[in-house]
Amino acid sequence: xxxxxxxxxxxxxxxxxxxxxxAARQQLEFTRKExxxxxxxxxxxxxxxxxxILLYPLLGLGFRFLAVQQSLSENLEYRVxxxxxxxxxxxxxxxxxxxxxxxxxPADAPQPELQLLTPNDETTFDLKTVVADxxxxxxxxxxxxxxxxxxxxxxxxxxxxxxxxxxxxxxxxAYDYVTERLTAANNHFIEGWARQSQQAFTIPIQxxxxxxxxxxxxxxxxxxxxxxxxxxxVTGGVYPAIDLTAGERERNTLETLMALPVPRFRxxxxxxxxxxxxxxxxxxxxxxxMSVTVYALQLEQTLLGSGGFTLGLLGTLFLxxxxxxxxxxxxxxxxxxxxxxxxxxxxxxxxxxxLSIAPGLVILMPGWSLSGGTAAIPLVNILLLSxxxxxxxxxxxxxxxxxxxxxxxxxxxLAMAARMFGNDAVSIGSQGSWRGLFQRPxxxxxTPSVTSSFIALATLFPVYFVASGILSRGAEIAPFExxxxxxxxxxxxxxxxxxxxxxxxxxxxxxxxxxxxPRWVAVPGxxxxxxxxxxxxxxxxxxxxxxGIRGIDPEQLENVEQLLAGWKSVPTWxxxxxxxVVPGVCEECFFRGYLFNGLRDHxxxxxxxxxxxxxxxxxxxxLAGGAAPERLLPSTLMGILLGWVRLRSGSLLPSILLHxxxxxxxxxxxxSxxxxxxxxxxxxxxxHLPATWLAAAAVGFAISLxxxxxxxxxxxxxxxxxx
Amino acid sequence: MIELAELTKVYDSGVVAVDRLSLSVESGEVYGLxxxxxxxxxxxxxxxxxxxxxxxxxxxxxGCRVSNEPLRMKRRIGLVSASAELYQWLTPREILHxxxxxxxxxxxxxxxRVEELARVMDLKNFIDRRCQTLxxxxxxxxxxxxxxxxxxxxxxLDEPTRGLDVVGAKVVFDYVQLLRTAQKAIxxxxxxxxxxxxxxxxFGLLYRGKLRHEGTLAELQSSxxxxxxxxMFLDLLNDADEEESSETMAKQSRATHE
Numbered sequence: 001x002x003x004x005x006x007x008x009x010x011x012x013x014x015x016x017x018x019x020x021x022x023a024a025r026q027q028l029e030f031t032r033k034e035x036x037x038x039x040x041x042x043x044x045x046x047x048x049x050x051x052x053i054l055l056y057p058l059l060g061l062g063f064r065f066l067a068v069q070q071s072l073s074e075n076l077e078y079r080v081x082x083x084x085x086x087x088x089x090x091x092x093x094x095x096x097x098x099x100x101x102x103x104x105x106p107a108d109a110p111q112p113e114l115q116l117l118t119p120n121d122e123t124t125f126d127l128k129t130v131v132a133d134x135x136x137x138x139x140x141x142x143x144x145x146x147x148x149x150x151x152x153x154x155x156x157x158x159x160x161x162x163x164x165x166x167x168x169x170x171x172x173x174a175y176d177y178v179t180e181r182l183t184a185a186n187n188h189f190i191e192g193w194a195r196q197s198q199q200a201f202t203i204p205i206q207x208x209x210x211x212x213x214x215x216x217x218x219x220x221x222x223x224x225x226x227x228x229x230x231x232x233x234v235t236g237g238v239y240p241a242i243d244l245t246a247g248e249r250e251r252n253t254l255e256t257l258m259a260l261p262v263p264r265f266r267x268x269x270x271x272x273x274x275x276x277x278x279x280x281x282x283x284x285x286x287x288x289x290m291s292v293t294v295y296a297l298q299l300e301q302t303l304l305g306s307g308g309f310t311l312g313l314l315g316t317l318f319l320x321x322x323x324x325x326x327x328x329x330x331x332x333x334x335x336x337x338x339x340x341x342x343x344x345x346x347x348x349x350x351x352x353x354x355l356s357i358a359p360g361l362v363i364l365m366p367g368w369s370l371s372g373g374t375a376a377i378p379l380v381n382i383l384l385l386s387x388x389x390x391x392x393x394x395x396x397x398x399x400x401x402x403x404x405x406x407x408x409x410x411x412x413x414l415a416m417a418a419r420m421f422g423n424d425a426v427s428i429g430s431q432g433s434w435r436g437l438f439q440r441p442x443x444x445x446x447t448p449s450v451t452s453s454f455i456a457l458a459t460l461f462p463v464y465f466v467a468s469g470i471l472s473r474g475a476e477i478a479p480f481e482x483x484x485x486x487x488x489x490x491x492x493x494x495x496x497x498x499x500x501x502x503x504x505x506x507x508x509x510x511x512x513x514x515x516x517x518p519r520w521v522a523v524p525g526x527x528x529x530x531x532x533x534x535x536x537x538x539x540x541x542x543x544x545x546x547x548g549i550r551g552i553d554p555e556q557l558e559n560v561e562q563l564l565a566g567w568k569s570v571p572t573w574x575x576x577x578x579x580x581v582v583p584g585v586c587e588e589c590f591f592r593g594y595l596f597n598g599l600r601d602h603x604x605x606x607x608x609x610x611x612x613x614x615x616x617x618x619x620x621x622x623l624a625g626g627a628a629p630e631r632l633l634p635s636t637l638m639g640i641l642l643g644w645v646r647l648r649s650g651s652l653l654p655s656i657l658l659h660x661x662x663x664x665x666x667x668x669x670x671x672s673x674x675x676x677x678x679x680x681x682x683x684x685x686x687x688h689l690p691a692t693w694l695a696a697a698a699v700g701f702a703i704s705l706x707x708x709x710x711x712x713x714x715x716x717x718x719x720x721x722x723x
Numbered sequence: 724m725i726e727l728a729e730l731t732k733v734y735d736s737g738v739v740a741v742d743r744l745s746l747s748v749e750s751g752e753v754y755g756l757x758x759x760x761x762x763x764x765x766x767x768x769x770x771x772x773x774x775x776x777x778x779x780x781x782x783x784x785x786g787c788r789v790s791n792e793p794l795r796m797k798r799r800i801g802l803v804s805a806s807a808e809l810y811q812w813l814t815p816r817e818i819l820h821x822x823x824x825x826x827x828x829x830x831x832x833x834x835x836r837v838e839e840l841a842r843v844m845d846l847k848n849f850i851d852r853r854c855q856t857l858x859x860x861x862x863x864x865x866x867x868x869x870x871x872x873x874x875x876x877x878x879x880l881d882e883p884t885r886g887l888d889v890v891g892a893k894v895v896f897d898y899v900q901l902l903r904t905a906q907k908a909i910x911x912x913x914x915x916x917x918x919x920x921x922x923x924x925x926f927g928l929l930y931r932g933k934l935r936h937e938g939t940l941a942e943l944q945s946s947x948x949x950x951x952x953x954x955m956f957l958d959l960l961n962d963a964d965e966e967e968s969s970e971t972m973a974k975q976s977r978a979t980h981e
Contacts (some may be wrong), residue, residue, distance in 0.1 A: 010732045022827075022829075025830075026825065026827075027826050029820070029821060029825075030821075030824075030825070031825040033810075033817070034815065036813060036817065037812050037813060040812040040813075040853075041812055071927065203798055251807055251808055251811070252807055252808040253807065253809070253810060254871075255774065255802070255804060255806070255807055256772055256802065256804070256807045256822075256869065257767075259772055259774065259800070260795055260797065260822070260825040261794040261795070261797035261798040261825070261826060262794070262825055263794070393786050523790050546908065547903070620900065
């Protein structure tokens with residue numbers, strides 16, 4: 001071995017080179033290292049290259065097969081629009097003649113039927129418009145000699161103009177169908193005239209064709225494209241995000257990295273750039289694979305309408321993809337930076353992935369548009385913006401609001417990630433696997449782990465979403481049975497699932513849900529809070545509606561009104577039990593019980609309260625059969641209040657009491673709304689509450705807050721043990 | 724050069740990892756910080772580096788304090804940790820350039836330093852191979868080179884020979900000797916007590932976060948009456964156990980009286 005340099009001073013002179021350009025070069029080198037590390041990993045390459053190359057051709061073939069099957073199995077009907085009844089009659093006669101000549105179609109081919117659309121006293125239409133708007137599959141304009149007594153042919157040739165929608169395969173088929181019969185009729189007459197050779201020969205029917213363009217981007221697939229884009233982004237970013245953060249810890253390379261004399265944020269930013277780059281590369285690969293597949297299988301018009309895959313559309317898709325990548329990569333890094341192992345990072349990302357799909361489905365529902373309220377909801381805003389971009393219906397102000405808020409969320413997520421990344425730089429080795437994530441522990445513990453809390457949340461959300469949707473379809477169910485069913489479903493979901501998780505994770509029910517006795521002062525505090533909170537929540541709902549945040553359409557509102565009317569035929573005790581007590585108890589057992597206790601292991605009190613409150617708020621947005629964004633703010637605030645009560649009292653029971661009393665009070669008011677109207681309080685649900693009510697509620701609210709504040713136990717509870 | 728003053732770390736769980744540790748290491752001196760697993764050695768090194776914030780006390784190098792100037796402190800330290808691994812998908816050359824840039828070396832200086840370390844640490848045969856193909860000994864030599872890329876005045880070695888065979892360990896200790904010649908201030912944490920006896924100038928025996936004995940080998944022999952570090956170490960463990968049992972008995976006795 002050779003001798004090293006013997007100077008005692010470090011090359012600190014170099015280190016002093018901290019000018020802008022040197023810092024930029026440093027940052028470039030940091031990013032290069034992250035990109036090298038990621039792109040040389042075969043697992044990244046599989047997501048980047050193999051997935052799109054394999055996936056899209058398979059999806060395309062599947063789609064084509066389904067489309068063919070569907071067209072074969074459907075009852076084929078062509079809607080043909082004409083300008084008058086007389087023209088309709090003319091067309092029917094000519095087609096009937098053509099039918100006789102052409103003969104019936106083969107037995108295994110679809111048997112088309114013709115539906116004639118004519119304007120009447122109530123409806124008038126322009127043939128080109130009605131075809132372009134897909135109100136009819138084909139438009140037929142006919143000019144012929146009405147005055148002749150030679151039947152429908154006349155003395156002069158009849159001129160038939162067929163108006164076809166160029167973006168509709170059905171319109172093309174209808175055109176072919178009619179043309180075939182007109183040609184057959186023509187040929188029939190030509191043959192007849194040819195036989196009588198003395199007569200002058202003229203073609204009796206002359207035919208013209210007009211192609212009309214449908215309005216751009218009317219295809220249903222465009223509504224789903226943002227969701228596909230989201231999934232594309234997710235698949236690209238997940239693995240690098242985990243690998244470059246939690247992976248560093250697990251592979252014991254983080255300590256040397258954190259020993260560098262560079263601010264933590266700069267190291268993380270290099271990782272962020274790498275994750276964004278890989279995500280965008282994945283997206284680009286997906287776009288290319290999708291375009292090639294669509295082109296090769298000739299699916300452009302079927303999937304994307306008349307426009308097909310244009311450069312403009314591809315550019316727009318790539319812009320949307322970039323916005324996704326910038327925002328989503330920051331969120332991914334925020335979550336994975338706090339993970340100590342691959343396994344933990346995976347557990348954090350499962351709920352995120354599932355929750356990300358929800359907004360993609362939500363925007364397909366009617367009533368969602370980019371506005372003042374929705375522009376601030378993460379992911380939903382960017383999905384709505386991308387949808388508007390694709391449909392060319394972008395409004396500048398909400399679009400700017402969506403971009404700015406997304407940018408801010410991204411920055412906030414990145415800042416949080418920088419705080420967490422390399423926090424203690426402790427290398428904890430753990431080989432993660434999905435199997436290990438679902439293994440039942442061998443020892444009993446006092447509280448749920450943060451991992452299982454997130455998994456429970458991720459399980460509950462889709463189950464609740466589906467269950468509430470199914471419940472809303474049972475309109476014919478009698479109110480009594482409906483309420484019983486609703487109470488049962490609530491119990492099974494919000495109590496059953498946490499209990500199942502407690503059993504699986506070997507956590508005691510009492511300690512796991514914090515069903516301990518509170519100090520006595522918490523009981524009157526929670527009671528009073530329950531009675532005094534609902535007017536404020538109600539007012540917030542009214543305000544939200546005043547501000548235009550409304551997600552339920554009039555039809556759904558009518559259903560709710562019918563529901564409320566139905567309750568009058570049901571005993572009040574049942575309404576209170578199934579909609580007041582049961583949700584109060586069960587929802588608290590999950591949100592302030594299982595979820596809250598699990599998160600306390602990992603987050604500070606404020607973080608725990610906020611996360612459980614936002615989750616609580618989001619669940620309440622999913623109203624049976626629709627979405628009610630105006631419920632997000634009041635429900636989240638209610639969640640914060642319930643979380644604070646749980647934290648101060650050190651027990652779940654006051655939160656349950658508050659929730660039950662709050663729900664029941666509100667229900668009693670709803671049940672007695674006829675009485676309220678007699679008291680000149682006005683039409684319930686459409687007017688604000690009287691000022692005296694609000695003042696009384698505010699006083700009660702203040703007193704109850706003081707009571708809860710002083711209900712805290714004297715001794716500090718120990719931090720939850722690590723599970 | 725290195726000054727630790729009443730350095731203390733108490734974790735949130737209440738565990739006292741390091742308890743009022745004070746010591747100093749001069750240029751050209753190798754200080755052996757010895758102790759069983761969990762004694763607080765690694766925690767001490769992490770506090771010097773600024774990776775962990777001390778609960779109280781201070782660590783400084785050449786008058787630069789970690790609490791005030793953490794980045795300047797980091798520039799003056801090279802860390803070699805047994806638990807630290809290499810980036811499997813990168814080559815040693817790429818890793819060395821990465822860390823050289825991170826420590827603020829200009830490109831031409833970085834190139835020269837990489838070439839020098841490749842020669843000194845005998846990396847030339849594998850400097851352009853991916854790290855996943857390196858043997859344990861090659862990886863540890865590479866780890867040492869990475870820690871010295873910025874030619875720091877202070878080197879912290881946390882069990883640098885763990886997992887190495889006799890030849891590998893000899894390479895590391897030979898290099899420690901050379902670093903001493905180059906007037907580096909070195910703190911060496913190791914379980915190889917016989918090697919430590921040969922290479923360290925002074926020793927600190929740490930147990931449960933407290934510095935139980937400190938001095939040169941001769942001073943320790945005189946104060947403990949034991950000839951080797953191994954004997955001193957075993958005595959330390961026995962004494963600590965007795966101390967613990969007497970403390971437990973005292974607590975029980977107090978509880979009974981109350």
